[in-house]
Amino acid sequence: MTELSPPAAMAEAPSTASRWRKARRKAWRDRFLYLLVLPGLAYFIVYRIAPMLGMVIAFQDYSPFLGFTGSEWVGFKHFATLFDSAEVVRVLWNTLYLSFLQILFSFPAPILLALLLNEVRHQAFKRLIQSIVYLPHFLSWVIVVGISMIFLRTHGFINGFLHTAFGMEKPIDFLIDPVFFRPLLILQVIWKEIGWGTIIFLAALAGIGPELYEAAIVDGAGRWRRMWHITLPGLRTTIVILLILRLGQVLDSGFEQIFLMLNSFNSSIGNVLDIYVYTKGIMQSDYSFATAVGLFKGVVGLILVLGANRLAKRFGEEGVY
Template identity: 60%
Template sequence: METVIQTTDELKHTVPKRNRWQQVRTRMWKDRYLYLLLLPGLLYFLIYRYLPMLGITIAFKNFSPFMGIADSPWVGLDNFRRIFENPEVLQVIWNTLVISFLQIAFAFPAPILLAIMLNEVANPLLKRLMQSVVYMPHFLSWVVVVGIVTIFFRNEGLVNDALRELFGVQQSIGFLTEPDYFRLFLVFEVIWKEAGWGTIIFLAALAGVNPALYEAAVMDGASRFRQIWHITLPAIRSTIIIMLIIRLGDVLEVGFEQVFLQLNAFNMQIGNTLDTYVYYKGIQQSDYSFSTAVGVFKGLVGLVLVMCANKLSKRFGEQGVY
């Protein structure tokens, strides 16, 4: 009797599961061409994002290229202890955090403000023209951007020439060699290059705002500033929070190419970040295990910050990332 009951229960559980798999196969076959379009993206993440994660094991080994990953001896968490015992690494982490938070404080709000200003432009032709103009710097490589900055701000550049001609400044200002200007240049370069491109998401969110809300606000005598404060900003609040959570995941990622191209002997002390430090240690000094441990540390910090920020946003009633 128990065998019969058990067999019946198994049939009750297996039949719906079989039906579900059949429905999935039918739906996948029906949308097979869409999945084929999705395949290149999946292969990209599989080959360049997930398969390389197997190399994380060298962070727990004393890796030697001659011995290979499998035969290199295990050292446990020794490489991670070196991160917190080495004063040079602590200075690099501090440099990265300072630059990252400066970018969050000044570069992150820039696309929001720019999107709001573009949204206020009434003439559609002028609006599209302005969008195209602010988008263009995004398509320039950091090599070109840093080259432009170097031409303008070097000792014999346009800015120093203008200061001499207009204000009588006799001695050239070392914008590219003074450490005090280094972080300032990084932030303003990011704003100039990426602010226009970042407006795409916020303009898409603003496109869904009901125009009747603005009409009702006008009838109530609300000024343009009041309309922006009470209608525009609340409409994109969830988008802002999601983008901020994603940005916090890259809090230790400040852009290798931009920083590397502007590092020199004068600003190395405050400009050397985790990305450039990993390059110097891993590529130039062949300390692969330690540089991998630093990379794993960066990923773990980003993961923790994203999870905490996502939980905090849900606690305040927002949707969050997941």
């Protein structure tokens, strides 16, 4: 086999100019698709990427009157304060504990609902149930918490029912008793997001080949065995990816929901990092320290995502990337 001379080889390889021309033609051909991408891209640039430039104030004693350039640089002073503060340790524990409860109870809820809906054979009834459980996702947390307060207040529906059905004289203080604070948060998250979360898992279930179920039926496998040996393994990759992404938000407990449910009685367990950052940064105008806490949250989330992704790959899963 004869080798090509250097000039011939260079002639066969596409030149940089030709590659650029081809890329421009392709971009012009798909210009309307790129226009569809622009709103989402603009959202991430304006609200996600551009604000990251403000993280420099975590290393400054920032003053709005002096600006970024005039404020004094203090290095890691605010991070040292963050790790030395007993209040931050307590707030961090509240955040981690609440996130653990959400992962333990809220994360599996859409999986269980998707498995139940997958067993429904009457399509009209299945679509009706899906529509009903999807609806709360489109409600704001203000409405969700407002509904909870109407039902759970001292003279609300729940206490009225307990009094009528069981003769309970003293109403239960659901909204101010710290014992009920975390369970109420978990139940609100499940009620609001369980239907929306099932969309992903139902899509994953649709990708499982029906021939696997047919072969299992021929072999005499019942519903539980088909679910255990076919359905759950088919969902495993999706579950792992979503769990990895959820670990990246382990220090995000949901500011709006907790802020609306918080009061002076449950503040000892309801003061999480998001509330703490709001208090320090907005209420007390300690912008640099609040930014340091926010940056700490982002770094911890990044480390957890990278570590969980690497661990998932070691166990043979695809991971996020």
